[in-house]
Amino acid sequence: MQNILFIILGLTFLIAGGNWLLRSAVALSLRLNIPKIVIGMTIVSFATSAPELIVSIKAAVDGFPDLALGNVVGSNIANLGLVLAVILLLGSIDVKKSFYTTDWPIMMLASLLFFGFIFFDGVLVRYEGIIMVVGLFLFLVYLLKYQKTAVVDEAKDDDMPLPLYKAVLFLGLGGLALWGGSELLVKGSVGLANNYGVSERIIGITIVSIGTSIPELAASIIAIIKKEKAISLGNLIGSNIFNIMAVLGITSLITPIKVMDQGLLSNDIFWMLGISFLILPLVFFPKGLRLGWRDGLVLLVVYCSFIYFTIQ
Numbered sequence: 001m002q003n004i005l006f007i008i009l010g011l012t013f014l015i016a017g018g019n020w021l022l023r024s025a026v027a028l029s030l031r032l033n034i035p036k037i038v039i040g041m042t043i044v045s046f047a048t049s050a051p052e053l054i055v056s057i058k059a060a061v062d063g064f065p066d067l068a069l070g071n072v073v074g075s076n077i078a079n080l081g082l083v084l085a086v087i088l089l090l091g092s093i094d095v096k097k098s099f100y101t102t103d104w105p106i107m108m109l110a111s112l113l114f115f116g117f118i119f120f121d122g123v124l125v126r127y128e129g130i131i132m133v134v135g136l137f138l139f140l141v142y143l144l145k146y147q148k149t150a151v152v153d154e155a156k157d158d159d160m161p162l163p164l165y166k167a168v169l170f171l172g173l174g175g176l177a178l179w180g181g182s183e184l185l186v187k188g189s190v191g192l193a194n195n196y197g198v199s200e201r202i203i204g205i206t207i208v209s210i211g212t213s214i215p216e217l218a219a220s221i222i223a224i225i226k227k228e229k230a231i232s233l234g235n236l237i238g239s240n241i242f243n244i245m246a247v248l249g250i251t252s253l254i255t256p257i258k259v260m261d262q263g264l265l266s267n268d269i270f271w272m273l274g275i276s277f278l279i280l281p282l283v284f285f286p287k288g289l290r291l292g293w294r295d296g297l298v299l300l301v302v303y304c305s306f307i308y309f310t311i312q
């Protein structure tokens with residue numbers, strides 16, 4: 001009963017946090033005259049990636065490196081296969097050229113960099129973490145200086161700038177609620193799983209990664225319902241970049257992360273690369289520069305296949 005209560009409370013906090021975070025992001029976008037997709041790929045992405053960061057650092061320091069790695073890999077797969085799929089089933093997204101010339105390539109570059117660092121020796125060490133964090137910093141500088149709107153956002157008449165203190169307050173409350181909600185949700189979900197005797201690896205790659213992706217889901221669904229499509233898409237791309245470059249980068253600066261379960265290298269990481277690459281052709285087919293409900297179904301089928309084959 002306690003685990004079910006944790007799950008309900010977690011979902012409540014996540015919905016409230018997603019709403020507060022979105023209000024803050026829109027307000028900051030208007031006040032600073034920054035394209036909303038940049039806000040989505042930076043502030044919103046960092047706040048919604050906080051659970052992955054906290055879980056991964058704690059797992060690595062406590063001697064559970066597979067949980068840290070599985071959490072990030074599983075979350076990146078869930079962000080695109082589950083979260084983006086749900087968003088597209090709720091409404092289509094029109095995409096501009098800069099999405100596939102800048103944002104998607106940077107996400108793939110981060111994924112391939114991580115693959116190169118981890119695949120051949122099975123460990124992320126401090127200097128690799130430094131490269132990741134420096135790469136993230138350069139990416140953020142580029143975004144703030146050169147990035148243009150990559151998603152066709154619907155005009156909104158009710159976009160009114162909030163006072164700065166309110167924007168910062170909503171940002172803090174939103175991030176805190178998302179973090180607390182994800183903690184409660186993961187705790188309740190893991191508790192239920194343990195009661196039914198599910199293995200820790202399955203918990204890590206499914207329940208924990210889905211649980212830490214719930215903030216992205218909550219923030220993105222609220223964003224697309226309110227027709228803030230640039231934030232919903234930018235948040236997911238940015239979160240995947242942050243998960244690799246910031247979460248694993250910072251964690252490996254604190255302590256080396258060594259692969260213990262080879263299933264991560266023989267299975268999970270290839271699913272992550274595959275579903276990341278899949279976004280590009282989906283942008284062009286069946287309708288050019290548009291992601292629609294059919295693409296959402298494709299992503300959902302891919303994600304369900306990943307869960308099925310991983311559990312098997």
